[in-house]
Amino acid sequence: MERVKTGIPGLDEMLKGGFLPETANLVEGAPGTGKSTLGMQFVYHGIVAYDEPGIILTFEEFPQQYYHDAASFGWDFRQLEREGKLRVVMTSPEVSKADLEQVGGRIEGLVQEIGARRILVDSLSHFERMTADPAKLRSTIFSFINALKREGLTAVLTRESAALLGESESADEEMAFLVDAYVLLRYVEMESAVRKALLVLKMRGSDHDKGIRQFEITSRGLEVRSPFEGREGIMSGSPRQMVDSFVQAFVRR
Amino acid sequence: MGEMDLDLTGRLMADMDPQLLDFLRTKVNSFVKWDLVRFFHDNPHTADTVENIARYAGRSVSAIESGLVELAEDGVLNATQVGGMTIYSLASDHEVQQMLGEFVKASDERQFRVKAIYHIIRGMR
Numbered sequence: 001m002e003r004v005k006t007g008i009p010g011l012d013e014m015l016k017g018g019f020l021p022e023t024a025n026l027v028e029g030a031p032g033t034g035k036s037t038l039g040m041q042f043v044y045h046g047i048v049a050y051d052e053p054g055i056i057l058t059f060e061e062f063p064q065q066y067y068h069d070a071a072s073f074g075w076d077f078r079q080l081e082r083e084g085k086l087r088v089v090m091t092s093p094e095v096s097k098a099d100l101e102q103v104g105g106r107i108e109g110l111v112q113e114i115g116a117r118r119i120l121v122d123s124l125s126h127f128e129r130m131t132a133d134p135a136k137l138r139s140t141i142f143s144f145i146n147a148l149k150r151e152g153l154t155a156v157l158t159r160e161s162a163a164l165l166g167e168s169e170s171a172d173e174e175m176a177f178l179v180d181a182y183v184l185l186r187y188v189e190m191e192s193a194v195r196k197a198l199l200v201l202k203m204r205g206s207d208h209d210k211g212i213r214q215f216e217i218t219s220r221g222l223e224v225r226s227p228f229e230g231r232e233g234i235m236s237g238s239p240r241q242m243v244d245s246f247v248q249a250f251v252r253r
Numbered sequence: 254m255g256e257m258d259l260d261l262t263g264r265l266m267a268d269m270d271p272q273l274l275d276f277l278r279t280k281v282n283s284f285v286k287w288d289l290v291r292f293f294h295d296n297p298h299t300a301d302t303v304e305n306i307a308r309y310a311g312r313s314v315s316a317i318e319s320g321l322v323e324l325a326e327d328g329v330l331n332a333t334q335v336g337g338m339t340i341y342s343l344a345s346d347h348e349v350q351q352m353l354g355e356f357v358k359a360s361d362e363r364q365f366r367v368k369a370i371y372h373i374i375r376g377m378r
Binding site: 062063064081087088089090091092094095097098099101102105106110 | 295296297298299300301302305309333335336337338340342
């Protein structure tokens with residue numbers, strides 16, 4: 001089966017080769033966990049490794065911030081824009097939604113102009129300010145995602161999670177229905193240090209690694225490492241040694 | 254305006270690139286418009302409503318609306334209707350983009366900036 005490789009060491013292995021083409025893939029995590037970095041890496045890798053131009057649709061951060069952040073990993077986004085392989089578009093959810101709904105809109109034009117195949121939408125959380133009605137929000141995001149697929153794009157959509165550390169927050173079931181893959185990024189407190197964990201919660205139409213992996217943001221971008229071993233409660237942010245849990249559960253005090 | 258003032262203006266403008274001077278006189282003739290063209294130069298693929306651009310620029314809608322409208326009328330920006338909203342974006346005209354780039358580059362130099370500020374203040378009188 002054809003895959004859209006993220007280019008992130010370890011993640012493609014977890015995804016059994018990469019995302020499926022023309023799918024919407026949600027990356028959810030607390031601020032600073034690396035959602036935007038993952039998305040930028042996905043777009044950058046597509047351009048340089050597979051000649052698949054990309055679009056970054058930002059609803060909050062200024063394009064300059066992406067140029068700056070990308071440069072810290074050695075990715076020259078300004079040059080890619082000059083070469084017509086990348087567009088960093090700053091807009092708002094209401095405008096992008098209306099734009100995609102009309103025939104021959106700006107985003108549709110950009111997709112055609114540069115032949116875009118990948119898109120990062122950063123972030124889906126901003127749709128929540130359009131309406132307080134959950135049913136309407138779901139319908140709005142559903143329509144937005146379908147428009148991206150209609151344009152032949154494979155999308156990484158980021159979403160903010162309120163949970164920082166130690167606060168157990170479960171995945172959003174409503175959102176899980178709307179997207180094709182759901183990747184969770186979490187901070188984990190372990191042995192007096194904060195580490196980061198990644199879990200592929202769902203991948204529609206494909207098998208995937210169900211393990212919880214450590215990851216780091218290096219000078220080359222995101223790198224997914226080995227699974228957390230001998231621990232449980234990782235995604236709650238406060239893991240316990242499995243032997244401790246066993247003692248708590250079975251040993252009479 | 255006194256004779257001495259006119260002399261000073263003349264001297265200040267004399268060594269400015271005529272095209273940049275024209276761009277300054279006819280397009281970027283207010284501080285708000287200067288801010289806006291700089292914003293669109295730095296974030297060239299921005300496309301949004303006046304309310305959101307005001308938020309990005311850290312200004313009020315009333316402070317920037319007329320500037321956006323005039324820049325669109327002058328061909329520096331595009332104003333398009335999308336879903337009942339007026340959306341402003343940088344004009345796709347290559348010449349306009351090139352002139353904008355040259356203006357922003359020139360305005361990074363102190364001497365040009367001083368002259369441009371003086372020109373705008375004069376125009377505000």
